Amino acid sequence: MAATVDARGLSCPQPVIMTLDEIKKGKDKEIIVLVDTDTSKENVSRAAESQGFRINDVTAEGEGYRITMTKG
Amino acid sequence: MKGKNVFATRWGIIGVGACIGILAPLLQKLGNPGNMGICVACFERDIAGALGLHRAAVVQYMRPEIIGFVLGSLVAAYLFKEYRPRAGSAPIVRFVLGVFAMIGALVFLGCPWRAVLRLAGGDGNAILGLLGLTFGIWVGTLFLKKGYNLGRTQATHAAAGWMLPLIMLGFLILAFIFPQLEGQDKNGVLFYSLKGPGSMHAPLLVSLVVGLGIGFLAQRSRFCTMGAIRDVVLFGQTHLLSGFMALLVFAFLTNLVLSQFKMGFAGQPVAHTQHIWNFAGMALSGLAFALAGGCPGRQLFLAGEGDSDAAVFVMGMIVGAGISHNFGLASSPDGVGPYGIPAVIIGILVCLFIGLTMRRKSA
Numbered sequence A: 001m002a003a004t005v006d007a008r009g010l011s012c013p014q015p016v017i018m019t020l021d022e023i024k025k026g027k028d029k030e031i032i033v034l035v036d037t038d039t040s041k042e043n044v045s046r047a048a049e050s051q052g053f054r055i056n057d058v059t060a061e062g063e064g065y066r067i068t069m070t071k072g
Numbered sequence B: 001m002k003g004k005n006v007f008a009t010r011w012g013i014i015g016v017g018a019c020i021g022i023l024a025p026l027l028q029k030l031g032n033p034g035n036m037g038i039c040v041a042c043f044e045r046d047i048a049g050a051l052g053l054h055r056a057a058v059v060q061y062m063r064p065e066i067i068g069f070v071l072g073s074l075v076a077a078y079l080f081k082e083y084r085p086r087a088g089s090a091p092i093v094r095f096v097l098g099v100f101a102m103i104g105a106l107v108f109l110g111c112p113w114r115a116v117l118r119l120a121g122g123d124g125n126a127i128l129g130l131l132g133l134t135f136g137i138w139v140g141t142l143f144l145k146k147g148y149n150l151g152r153t154q155a156t157h158a159a160a161g162w163m164l165p166l167i168m169l170g171f172l173i174l175a176f177i178f179p180q181l182e183g184q185d186k187n188g189v190l191f192y193s194l195k196g197p198g199s200m201h202a203p204l205l206v207s208l209v210v211g212l213g214i215g216f217l218a219q220r221s222r223f224c225t226m227g228a229i230r231d232v233v234l235f236g237q238t239h240l241l242s243g244f245m246a247l248l249v250f251a252f253l254t255n256l257v258l259s260q261f262k263m264g265f266a267g268q269p270v271a272h273t274q275h276i277w278n279f280a281g282m283a284l285s286g287l288a289f290a291l292a293g294g295c296p297g298r299q300l301f302l303a304g305e306g307d308s309d310a311a312v313f314v315m316g317m318i319v320g321a322g323i324s325h326n327f328g329l330a331s332s333p334d335g336v337g338p339y340g341i342p343a344v345i346i347g348i349l350v351c352l353f354i355g356l357t358m359r360r361k362s363a
Helices: A014-025 A038-050 B010-029 B040-050 B064-079 B091-108 B112-120 B125-145 B163-177 B204-221 B225-235 B239-257 B275-292 B296-304 B308-326 B340-357
Strands: A003-006 A030-035 A053-061 A064-071
Touching (some): A003 A014, A014 A038, A014 B225, A030 A038, A038 A053, A038 A064, B010 B112, B010 B239, B040 B064, B040 B091, B040 B112, B040 B308, B064 B163, B064 B296, B091 B125, B091 B275, B091 B296, B091 B308, B091 B340, B112 B125, B112 B225, B112 B239, B112 B275, B125 B225, B125 B275, B125 B340, B163 B296, B163 B308, B204 B296, B225 B239, B225 B275, B225 B296
Antiparallel strands (some): A030 A064, A053 A064
16 A cells, blocks of 8 residues: 655745655555646655666656655 | 746756856946846845936936846747736735845845845855855755745736836836936936946847846746755755855956956945944845745746736835835935835834744645
8 A cells, every 4th residue: 555645836945845744654565646736746756766766657647746655 | 938947947046147147247337236147135225216217317227138038028928928917926025125135135235136246256244245145045944944924826818918017118118218318317218327336337229138038038047046045954955056156256357358357345345344234134135035935036037927826926026125214214325224224124023923823724
């Protein structure tokens, strides 16, 4: 089961804080983050990669993006 | 024009910082005030003066750089399909933060951009300002860790996001209709300084083109001077910091080449030596920028890509400049204004109130 972080409509640095909080919980190997700006997409991906996560997929969804990442 | 955004890479942000670091001292060489090749707060203050929102005769000029920042970002956002009209994340709070960010900046006499340009020009007082900025941002990160959040934006009409760019376009048209006339302090609806920093400026078209270029690059790279420090404190990330440091290094080198480097504390251009208030003014600004999610430049770039809340912050800064000069809050080379100190204290209290009371409901 993947955890989902909905950071749509939130501005910098909230999407990164929420993603890192979810990573810290350490419950799920897969995390899906929803964002609505390119800046958030880049920031969230950069932060997740620095925590040893791999960005598997980024798809356009509605007005934003769905980022799928897995540990290791 | 999609695909990988090279400007968002490490070398991309360094390149953008380096570009700004070279262009700002060049603008100074071409006429802008000392260690003020670019200062977002000072230039918005000059715009407030040009419009007559304050009547401080030495700081009145419709600065094309600011107009260029917003319009350059708008062009980049449209070109790369990143224009996202959005609004509704506590606009009145952002307005208040903008007002106090400006009040703090005008006690120090510069925004984070100018703080680093002052340092690159040898002004030691900038060290106090940068320490204050870092302290203010650090306090902001404590609130962020405790769940401080101004809430979500909503998607809105494309035209809603054009409001600030259209206002800037209007300012530009005014500058063309009512250009500066030799020896006259007013032409039509615009005020012009005959002496002081407001009288010093690079040629209009040069300033505009540089502003447009920086606006374009900064939108692509997400360049942010507040975020540079915040991300290190909050996440240990040095991505944005590398752009900020590149700005410092290249501005220093460019100043050396242009013989604009002069080290010292006393007698620096548009600066005072009251260390505590240089520190405290910038601490207030740093806290307000951290709570609003971006430095004054970044707020202009965000407004260009459709963020109406950032636009409201910008309007807060312009109004804040009017308040600063009308009420004697702004400093001058002689030192802080008569009411500058109480204004900084009130500003810090207001920011603490905002940080303490506006938290995400626990999920």
